[in-house]
Amino acid sequence: MAVATQPTFEAFGAKLTKFGAHDVVYYEGDEAKRLYQLASGTIMLFKLLPDGRRQVVEILRPGDIFGLSAGEEQDCTAETLTEATVREVDLKQVEASVDLQRQLTKCLTNQMNILHEHAVLLGRKSAVERVASFLMYLVPNRGGGVGCVGPDPSKSDDGCDLQLHMTRQEIADYLGLTIETVSRVVSDLKRRGVIRIDRSDKIHLNRICGLCQMTGIH
Amino acid sequence: MAVATQPTFEAFGAKLTKFGAHDVVYYEGDEAKRLYQLASGTIMLFKLLPDGRRQVVEILRPGDIFGLSAGEEQDCTAETLTEATVREVDLKQVEASVDLQRQLTKCLTNQMNILHEHAVLLGRKSAVERVASFLMYLVPNRGGGVGCVGPDPSKSDDGCDLQLHMTRQEIADYLGLTIETVSRVVSDLKRRGVIRIDRSDKIHLNRICGLCQMTGIH
DNA sequence: CGCGAGATTGATTCTACTCAACACTAGTGG
């Protein structure tokens, strides 16, 4: 039930770097020689097709690691969504330490599971289910990302303010949709009273459980 | 250029298990307490939505590891596509060894990159591009999975026999399509002379480069 | 030979995309 707390890469000569919002940490194709861990803020990883189509493949949270690649090059571009601080560790450092390795494995496994879930979203879910899943993903303390607390609206399970930190375009590119479809679905959720839109990137969930019912996982 | 060779988990008390074709190694929800490495054969990992929609999230090859989960439970079902042998290692074993950890990281990183690529396919590619990408993925010694050797058909870059080991349904569930769409696209590729179908799961690529041009990555 | 699972093909429907117009917001400068 308890969400696994992400380990953090302490000391070990880790260099802390600050980034502004919408800064690029590295580009797809850059040399991959360091390990990064997000210390604070939000970062997205995305890939581009030559004709400009973009897919956001991961949305990183504090504790998540990135920058590793099977080859010599980065397979994604890493761009901040908000101000962010990033720990950098040299790969050699990591390889030498059992402890760092263990933490690394934990992080990678966690992110892998999220990628699996996201593949289901991209491959099998409708537009509404995608947007609902995305919003649920942003709710703090969901039951480990798996589902909602249950269809038991005791009292506190309702209402939640979300700060998206993403444009409609970024959301669309994450969900494999177009900007217009995202906008339509969001408007529709508003019309149905499931959410309230305070500002375009500030959304209030009126009924979390109701939203969770729309994710396709029930 | 050289494809990174997958490390294999030697000895370390690894138990070898044999599976027949279409055997289930574990189900989604099973307790996750062991690490598995595919020694030979092919295995797919998939997730199910409650209404029966299925998404194949990974197709594993010898050297790939699986069975790790961020939580206590498996997040996917693992089912063999062919006869397969699997190494099992206790998690404690792995945690104790720097060497195993290092190999593990390498495997996970590699699979992560493939998952990223697959997210692009599911989120942004057309049906034709998906099928073309899938077939290219099955070609041995592609340039590390990234692309084709180049538009230089010197002589040997053409012709390649593929054994799919998958039904149309399994392919469809991997590509986020329906069985009918996969069938139509395959028929279309045949009609256009790009491939030849020897048996429904045995396909000959006539022009690899031509096919690669249809993957969307050029 | 007949059966059944898997694959193919056709006709139709529907979801999300495309194209296009318009609205909202914040920032700029007269």
Place this chain on the structure above:
DNA sequence: CCACTAGTGTTGAGTAGAATCAATCTCGCG
């Protein structure tokens, strides 16, 4: 203070691509 602008978001109309529904085919096997 208020146009003006640029970037972002919303909404509408029409379309295209894949899904759905349904019929037929293929092939291996008892």
